[in-house]
Amino acid sequence: MxxxxxxxxxxxxxxxxxxxxxxxxxxxxxxxxxxxxxxxxxxxxxxxxxxxxxxxxxxxxxxxxxxxxxxxxxxxxxxxxxxxxxxxxxxxxxxxxxxxxxDTVAKKGWFGALAQLWRNSRIPEFRSSVKYQSDARDxxxxxxxxxxxxxxxxxxxxxxxxxxxxxxxxxxxxxxxxxxxxxxxxxxxxxxxxxxxxxxxxxxxxxxxxxxxxxxxxxxxxxxxxxxxxxxxxxxxxxxxxxxxxxxxxxxxxxRWSEGFSKRIDALYRERGLITHLRSSPIFKHVDQATLEIIAGQTVFETHGGFEWSAAFQRARDQAGHVDSIIEQEPVIAEEGHYLDGLILIRSGFARVSVTVDHGQKTVGFLANDDAFGLEEIVASWRGEGDHKLRRSLRAIGYVDLLRVPTSLVEQYLLDGLPPELLDDTIMAKQSEIADHAQPFKADAETAEQPILDFLIDNRVINGTQTMLINTDKCVNCDDCVRACAATHDGNPRFIRHGISHRNFMVANACMHCVDPVCLIGCPTGAIHRSTTTGNVVIDDATCVGCATCATSCPYNNIRMVETRDANGALIADDQFMPIAKATKCDLCAGQQGGPACERACPHDALKRVDIRNSKALGEWLSN
Amino acid sequence: MAQQLTVTSRRRVRNSTITIIVVLVFGWVSTLYADALRQHEFLDGWVLAAGMIVLACFNIRKKFPMLDLGKASTWTQIHIYLGFFTVILFLFHTDFDMPIGPLNWALWVMFVVVSLSGIIGLYLSTSIPPKLERGSERILLERIPGFRAQLAREVEDLAMRSVVDDASMTISNFFTDTLHHFMGRERNLLDHLCGSPRKLSRIRQDFANLQRYLDSRGVEILREIEDRVVAKDNLDFHFAHLMVLRLWLFIHIPATYSLIFLACVHVATAYAFSTGAP
The missing domain is CATH 2.60.120.10 (Jelly Rolls)
Incomplete structure (x- = not known):
């Protein structure tokens, strides 16, 4: 060197x-x-x-x-x-x-929607320069x-x-x-x-x-x-x-290095957020306040994986050209066969659940916010059917923030009063059904779901709540979806009908409105934010300063920077003659009638916006 | 058995059943109409005209994606089954007979063109997309010329490099005689549509035959070229099928508007020369 x-x-x-x-x-x-x-x-x-x-x-x-x-x-x-x-x-x-x-874009009336036919600009990425004369808003x-x-x-x-x-x-x-x-x-x-x-x-x-x-x-x-x-x-x-x-x-x-500081931070967390968080889990619903405080006092707060997982994921994908071996890079949180020292509650992020098959790991599901890991083993052990050993492994997909409640506390305070539906054999699935809109994707080794599950997790598509999936067995490439998107966005389509594929479906390059929207990190003005009414990730064009932080952060390349133009088609530039760029992406047709135009426009039911965690709907649609 | 049907299959059974019921009901109503000594052609004709207008509205719905006019996929289903219904209605209307006079002939021919192009389009729309999985990746039609040009450049560069690296004219001559033509534009489209790998197989045989004249470096270059030729053949395959998926509409839609125009003329003449109550 x-x-x-x-x-x-x-x-x-x-x-x-x-x-x-x-x-x-x-x-x-x-x-x-x-x-x-x-x-x-x-x-x-x-x-x-x-x-x-x-x-x-x-x-x-x-x-x-x-x-x-x-x-x-x-x-x-x-x-x-x-x-x-x-x-x-x-x-x-x-x-x-x-x-x-x-919030923002008022719903268009029938005439307002129709008027887009003639009001849409013929100039790509046209912006009224009036917007730039005032940078204040209400x-x-x-x-x-x-x-x-x-x-x-x-x-x-x-x-x-x-x-x-x-x-x-x-x-x-x-x-x-x-x-x-x-x-x-x-x-x-x-x-x-x-x-x-x-x-x-x-x-x-x-x-x-x-x-x-x-x-x-x-x-x-x-x-x-x-x-x-x-x-x-x-x-x-x-x-x-x-x-x-x-x-x-x-x-x-x-x-990490200062025990005193760590204790202080943990104390702050316990004081400000932990009890509330525990209370929101169905496992702790039956526990009284005093017991909850005891449990909170001994609960360990852990983080696994890197905060900047999106950059690491992008690098791994770009270097290898595929993501099949990405499981090897995921930090192990709990390993199959090891002693289970506590009930793990996912606070934020995603974790992969896997079992060892021969010399590899078979993914059997993933966990997200408010899901628990290890309860099944603790219950089995409590009933005398197990030995406190983990039957599955848990790995951090990207960054995971979790709570670990000691096994002894679970056995002492939680199991006795646990609702029966959480104690039966399908304990994980039942618990997830109770949790709001959370059902870990279950894959049966005997079905074709396993490779799909691997694909979704390896490519981090599990992050999407409104992922645009295209059934390639049905898509005739008519581009009606793209035209509909353009018609509802001033002539500019906000997605690309192309993306990673697996079997008969493609994940198109359209904003997935992620559970963990890393694009929000670092936006200097808050232009990219969650809508207060719908929770969708949207960009306020007026406050976007074109820094491209969000576009760089998005691991799925679903945000595009565009150079804006005025009514004459000329680039809008700042006083240094640098073009003014804006971040653009799918907004799920905010303000339009009838929801996402792309989905409504598909004549063959080939395009659907899917919450990947809703495995039932996903499976039904894929098998059509 | 019913539980094993997919959503698509269930929908197909449901819509077919509804269509058959509607045809039977219409046949019964038409019989009653005829029993009342009325000309059933007027009833058939007006229902047929209404059906054609609804069918044509599908294209209009596509022009207004910003309006909440229902899902296009629902419109597609209505379009397909109403289309079959109008074909049956058309046969009733013409008394299963050939037309008389130039206007009726034009109308008849146009209806057949629209119907056949629609049925062929339906077949193409369901049969071609699964075939496009070949080559592991879907390719956008608009990107094909760019990819093809890139492959052509790479093949030419490799052929030129073989002259320098290998001090041999074998590959460059092969490029000039065969590959230059093949890489120049989309080729063998009909073969691709017929599913015949004949042309590519022949080129690959040529590649195999050339190896005896090359040293190891030459063989390496030849293999790199062959990879690109196969990739280009895959582009041609996609191009042929994607073009067919678009082109059938260029027959179906203009023919539809011509049919509606002729139908209007037909209605006017039918009433102009009608006698008595319809």
Missing amino acids: SEDQGAGRPQRWDKPFGPTSMADADIDRVLALPSFSSVEADEFPKDLPLREIIANDGRIQRFSRGDIIVRRGDYGSSVFLILDGAVRGLASEEAERAIAPA GAKGFRLSVNRAIVVSPSYVGLNRRLGRAKSGEPAISESFAGADQRANSPEPDETFVTRLEDIDALIDQYNTFPIAAPEMFGELAALARSPRGATVFAESDIVEVVELRWQALREIR
């Missing part, structure tokens, strides 16, 4: 979280926070010092009053520790609805939101947020007045990001339930650890709020 090659190898912290690594003085401020009081630097390995973790996986951010720091529903990839100021979270569904992007209940460019500067923040000026007729407008311009000249290259600001937070606080969080508390740790959606929107309440934001990687490292 040449020296050049060695010198060019990318390293973990080549690009720190902030524009530059944090300065020593700022690291000292972070370490002085109560959350770090029990963290000792010498607990960390020499090649992974605590200060380096904070310096490179952390950044100081400053927000102004009203700035939204995290939004409910966004997928968490960082935790926030408040250095200065106070923030406030929204405590009710009504409050969240009030500030949510007005929330659902009239709370005005504005999207501002904010500057994140570390180590010394110089306050370069764009400020709101007043345009004529009292309308808020964005002004270009930069405070602290002198300092900027001496500062490192700023990193530009986008902040959405609530403009009348006093009214919001008056009208809705909110909760305060002040320095030096932390927030966002649950979502960051579990990569689950943020539970509440949090915005800056004081004029200046200064926080240190730590990437999830830092959170995991510090938690």
